Structures are given as structure tokens and as C-alpha cells.
Amino acid sequence: MHQSKNRPSNKLLRVSALRTSFAHTVSRYCWEFAQGMQVQDRASRPLLLLVSGGADSVLLLHLVLHWKTQGWVTGELNVVTVNHRTDPDRNRKEIALVKKYCTEAGVEFWVEDFENSEHKASETNWRQ
Secondary structure, eight states: OOOOTTSOOHHHHHHHHHHHHHHHHHHHHHHHHHHHTTGGGGTTSOEEEEOOSSHHHHHHHHHHHHHHHHTSOOSOEEEEEEEOOSSHHHHHHHHHHHHHHHHHHTOEEEEEEOOOHHHHHHHHHHHO
């Protein structure tokens, strides 16, 4: 039987389902960990996430958005990204990623610009 070019293969569908199942399992595990820290007592309060655009903070944003869809977090969610202006190309890409993610999820998003010449000099030295 010939597979349609526009239709995903059964293998691709199984991999996608496995990824979705894995993501849900990780999310549930993280939520259970958070419950041990009594985060659920604050689940209805407004939440402000500082998301840099790096993998760890984007994962945190993904988890919180998943928790909201599950009804585990019910408070208003807002996201702020701080632009340290250390690497303009990387900063622009990270901000665009966070903005896209927030826009698609219907979450309020702000960018705060920060520039500290001393910090910038240190960052340059660290990268060398």
C-alpha cells in the first residue's frame, strides 16, 4: 500500500505519541515534586515567570503552561524576558522564541532592557 506524501507514517505517529506521553509524565513528576514544596497552596495566585529563552527557562514555561491546561495552576500568568544586551543576535533569537511561545499560549509577555557596562565587560571576559 502506498503512503500519501501528506500523511505521516505510522512510525512517526507512534514517536509523536511517545513524546507527548513522555512530556506529560515529566510534567506530572515535576508537579508532584512542586506539591511536596506546597506550591499548590499558591496555585491560584498570579505568577510572574522570568524566562531567558534558554532551554531551562523555556522548559519551565512549558511546564507551567501544561499545568495551567491541566487546571493545576489557575492564577494569571505573565512572562518577562530581560535583554542583557550581551550578544545582540542571540538575545534577539531568544526574545523572539519566548515571545512566539507566549503569543501562541495567550500569555502576557514583556521585555525589559538592561545594560550595565561593567556586566558587559565581565561577560566579554568570561566568553574569552
